[in-house]
Amino acid sequence: MRYALISDIHANLPALEAVLRNISARGDVDATYHLGDLVGYAPWPNEVIETLIGAGISGVAGNYDSTVAADYKHCGCQYEDPRQEELSHLSYAWTRAHVSPRTKTFLGALPFRIDLRPNGGHVAGPTVTLVHGNQTLNTVYVHRDRPDTFLEKMGAALGARAGDVVCFGHTHVPWHRVVQGIHYVNTGSVGRPKDGDWRASYVVLDVRDKAVSVEVIRVEYDVEAAANAIIASELPDDFADHLRHGGAERAATAPASHRAGGP
Numbered sequence: 001m002r003y004a005l006i007s008d009i010h011a012n013l014p015a016l017e018a019v020l021r022n023i024s025a026r027g028d029v030d031a032t033y034h035l036g037d038l039v040g041y042a043p044w045p046n047e048v049i050e051t052l053i054g055a056g057i058s059g060v061a062g063n064y065d066s067t068v069a070a071d072y073k074h075c076g077c078q079y080e081d082p083r084q085e086e087l088s089h090l091s092y093a094w095t096r097a098h099v100s101p102r103t104k105t106f107l108g109a110l111p112f113r114i115d116l117r118p119n120g121g122h123v124a125g126p127t128v129t130l131v132h133g134n135q136t137l138n139t140v141y142v143h144r145d146r147p148d149t150f151l152e153k154m155g156a157a158l159g160a161r162a163g164d165v166v167c168f169g170h171t172h173v174p175w176h177r178v179v180q181g182i183h184y185v186n187t188g189s190v191g192r193p194k195d196g197d198w199r200a201s202y203v204v205l206d207v208r209d210k211a212v213s214v215e216v217i218r219v220e221y222d223v224e225a226a227a228n229a230i231i232a233s234e235l236p237d238d239f240a241d242h243l244r245h246g247g248a249e250r251a252a253t254a255p256a257s258h259r260a261g262g263p
């Protein structure tokens with residue numbers, strides 16, 4: 001099976017549409033799943049949900065999704081400084097005010113975790129597990145530089161064994177590591193990358209018997225359309241700059257310990 005994994009779309013419809021076109025044009029993807037954080041930071045929360053429903057794409061709940069659905073007091077995002085905290089609150093309030101009842105119900109119904117069995121459940125074989133953050137909370141950041149021991153505990157808590165694949169998003173930075181035979185895959189972000197590359201990020205995961213391959217794809221999209229729509233909305237204009245620069249300005253100025261954090 002060859003899966004396309006898309007995460008952290010964050011209401012960025014032009015980015016989502018470009019990624020779905022890219023997946024379709026490949027012609028070699030068997031199934032597409034999302035890894036949550038469908039809304040927030042851009043002005044198309046309902047359109048993103050309708051696009052996913054129309055395309056039949058299932059997935060798991062990100063922190064933004066579950067907090068919007070549950071009317072939680074904040075989005076569960078990490079704040080890098082007081083300005084970022086203020087912006088996050090503005091985005092969260094805007095999103096909660098603009099999601100339709102249908103979108104809110106859809107977000108609330110998302111599962112926390114999905115397990116896939118590429119070889120079928122009737123035989124022993126690898127399991128591909130999808131979560132947004134980690135196995136306990138969708139707010140936990142699994143950064144690339146987490147120590148092996150952190151990933152070993154994560155894999156054990158998920159019941160993963162050598163040959164299995166654990167996939168997640170949330171940090172908005174793509175990476176792939178193998179620890180004790182278990183693959184850990186961060187898909188990056190479709191609609192709000194934070195690694196200095198403005199292009200949408202997604203992963204194509206190929207699992208055949210015991211062979212696993214991970215391909216990180218970057219897709220150009222009409223970032224100016226997204227930026228201009230943000231500026232035309234009541235969302236903070238800062239979010240337009242973030243998209244244009246792939247979060248690079250903030251990454252360059254943020255304390256090293258906080259880089260690649262955020263929603």
Ligand SMILES: [Fe+2]
Pocket residue numbers: 008010037062170171172263
């Ligand atoms: Fe996110």
